[in-house]
Amino acid sequence: MWRKGLILLTIVVIGLVAVIYWSYSGAIVRLPVDAKVVALTFDDGPNPPHTEALLKLLAEHDVKATFFLKGSHVEAFPDTARMVARADHEVANHSYSHKPMISLQRESMQEEIVRTGELIDTHLELDYSPRLFRPPYGIQGPGVKRAIDELGMISILMSDHGSDWEVTDPALIAEAVLKSVEPGAIILLHDGHGDVDDPYRQDSRAPTVEATGIIIQSLKSRGYDFVTVSELLAR
Ligand SMILES: [Zn+2]
Numbered sequence: 001m002w003r004k005g006l007i008l009l010t011i012v013v014i015g016l017v018a019v020i021y022w023s024y025s026g027a028i029v030r031l032p033v034d035a036k037v038v039a040l041t042f043d044d045g046p047n048p049p050h051t052e053a054l055l056k057l058l059a060e061h062d063v064k065a066t067f068f069l070k071g072s073h074v075e076a077f078p079d080t081a082r083m084v085a086r087a088d089h090e091v092a093n094h095s096y097s098h099k100p101m102i103s104l105q106r107e108s109m110q111e112e113i114v115r116t117g118e119l120i121d122t123h124l125e126l127d128y129s130p131r132l133f134r135p136p137y138g139i140q141g142p143g144v145k146r147a148i149d150e151l152g153m154i155s156i157l158m159s160d161h162g163s164d165w166e167v168t169d170p171a172l173i174a175e176a177v178l179k180s181v182e183p184g185a186i187i188l189l190h191d192g193h194g195d196v197d198d199p200y201r202q203d204s205r206a207p208t209v210e211a212t213g214i215i216i217q218s219l220k221s222r223g224y225d226f227v228t229v230s231e232l233l234a235r
Helices: 002-023 050-060 071-076 078-086 106-124 142-150 170-178 206-221 229-234
Strands: 037-043 066-069 090-093 186-190
Touching: 002 142, 037 206, 037 229, 050 078, 050 206, 066 071, 066 078, 071 078, 071 106, 078 090, 078 106, 090 106, 090 229, 106 142, 170 186, 170 206, 186 206
Parallel strands: 037 066, 037 186, 066 090
Antiparallel strands: none
16 A cells, blocks of 8 residues: 555656756756856846946946846836836846746736736837746746746746845855856846835845945956846857
8 A cells, every 4th residue: 555655656746846847947047158258137126226326337347237127116117127228238027016926827927927028118118029037036837937938938047146135245245146156157136126015115225236346346357248148148
C-alpha cells in the first residue's frame, strides 16, 4: 500500500516540477554574452520625485536603463512617465495594479498587461509598443505564461538585485548587486514601491538612487557598459 502512495507522490512531485519549469520557460534571467555589458532595470514607477532624481543621475553618467512601469502610476503621473521616455530610456510593462498575477483570473491577467500597454501608448508617445513584461514579484504560473505568450510579450526576470525593498543603506544595496554581476546581467532595482497601492503614498527611493550612482561608477571602472534590455536581447 505504501508503495502505491510513494509512486503517486513521486508522480505528483514530477508533475509539479514540470509545470513550474514550463511556467518559467521563455522568461529571460540573464543574456549569455561575452561583452562586458549589463542592463539596469527599475520597477514600480513612475514615482515622483524619486524617478526624476534617478533620471538626473542616469543623465549625468550618460547611462540608459529600462523602466518597468506600473500602469496605475502611469495613470497618476503621466508627466513623469513621459520624462522617462523622452530621456530615451526603454519603457516596459509591469502590470496595472501590481497584484501577484497567479492570484488573478485568466482574463484579469491579460487585462493587467493590456491596460498598462494602452496607458503607455496613450501618454508616452513612443514609436514602439512595449513588448517586455516583468510579472510583479517575478512570480509566474502556467496561466501567467499563457497570458504573456498570447499577447506576444517577453517575460524579463533578473539575475541580480540589491534587495532595495528591505535594505535602506545605499552601500549595502550596491554591494549586493556588485558581488555577483557578470556580463549580460539584468539588474533589478526600484524607483517605486509595488506593494503600496496608493501612488501618492510612496516612500522615498533616495537610497536606491544613491546606490545606483555607486553601481554605475564601480561597473564603469571595471570596464562595463550599460545597455537597455532590448539592446541586450539584440546581442
Ligand atoms: Zn514590482
